[in-house]
Amino acid sequence: MPANDDLALLTEAARAAGEIALRYWRKRPESWDKPGGAGPVTEADLAVNAMLHADLGAARPDYGWLSEETPDDSVRLGRGRSFIVDPIDGTRAFIEGDESFAHSLAVAEAGRITAAVVYLPARDALYAATETGEATLNGRPIRASGRAEAGRATLLTSRPNLAPEHWKDGTPPPFRRAFRASLAWRLCLVAEGRFDAMLSLRPTWEWDIAAGDLIARRAGARVTDRAGRAIAYNAAEPRAEGIIAAPEPLWQAIRGALA
Template sequence: MPATDLPLLIDVALEAGKIATRYSGPQAQRWDKPEGAGPVTEADLAVNAMLERDLQAARPDYGWLSEETEDTPDRLTRDRVFIIDPIDGTRSFAEGSRTWAHSLAIAEHGEVTAAVIYLPLRDLLYAAARAQGATLNGSAIQVSKHAHLPEAEILAAKPNLDPHHWQSGSAPKFRRVYRPSLAYRMALVAQGRFDGMLTLRPSWEWDIAAGDLILREAGGVCTDRSGQPLRFNNARPRLNGVVAAGSDIHASLCAQLDPRGVGISA
């Protein structure tokens, strides 16, 4: 991993924030993607255009995977690839909320090596590079050391509690909380604000790649719903959910999940 990869991601994330905040969420032009894939706004497209231009100019040998760019097989031939969500939490952005993020990552041979999650309206910039720890606005962060699931606060959408996800036929006891941006949920766990997070539906790589590294560099464990490490730049860029927490809470959640379940939640 080039030593300049993380500074590059930080620079373009800050520029993305300047572009996105020029648009007023509810007034930004908005479209619905085909097949129920969710909304996209003119801000998403403007941010994506800048990121694609500047990042590919800086690293022409890296592949490209973004929510807002048509995917091609070319990235599968590259050792390193950018994995980008120009705006994670587009619905929140369009509603005028402050809780949306730019999520930027670089993966090398399937493992994320540099990552940034930036929430410009909350002035929060989470960053990590492989074997260098994770930071929030330049200060080191680490996951919660909470060990007891019944008292833990877990970021999860309500459908994750559906009985078919759990071996016993019911979800374990924990305190459920929610934030709309999946990248922000992962960052909040890395920060230690919450004890864990889970999303049990198939999850797009661009939603979770940056959070995966930031969580692991903050001392957490981040896997799919079956407990397997997350690997990126797959031919079909969708993973089998995400479970992330400190080691004890992660183990408790995975022990009770049914790995055969088919996720439908957010």
């Protein structure tokens, strides 16, 4: 299936997901904590997941399925392509009524992401890319910032990632730190050039980063795990060893400074 056809499918599905999510947003949706400290989930997460699983599965019955809100099934490992989906990325923000939650939808083939959409329905911001096309925001091309110097760079990351033990000399470069709840959106903000880089040092689930990875790379950023390796998607254990996304010179500065 051509990536452009998959992109059109993901775009339609993401907008439909947004319609569902906004029916619950700021209306006190039922929520609870998942087992094992895996974070909160709401009835909206499950409603969006059910729609996406049904609609995307009907459209591409030969594709595998990997989603935060569906028990993993190893059948996906034998499929040529798989959907990788986070029904609502930034569930805590969603519960709090913040606008920064997103729907993250991607297609993986042979470890690569071939089509990707990240949609923030409360902002009506739709980021998209295919592996051979440009990254876009609401249909307009976007580019990463091109920032080279860490000392002047804005870095999207949580505060614990700047702890001394993570950096070679015990002190991170003098970034200007910022934070957004959705990992997918952080990657897209780097793609858009609104922030220069993003960093997460913790093991990171594929559904949080798959779509944003492709969008950031097609916008000119380099995206790897914390060790500098390209991330292979639809893995048997679907977690990356952290993630770094930045323009090449800034990526080199961040990676070089990490312990």
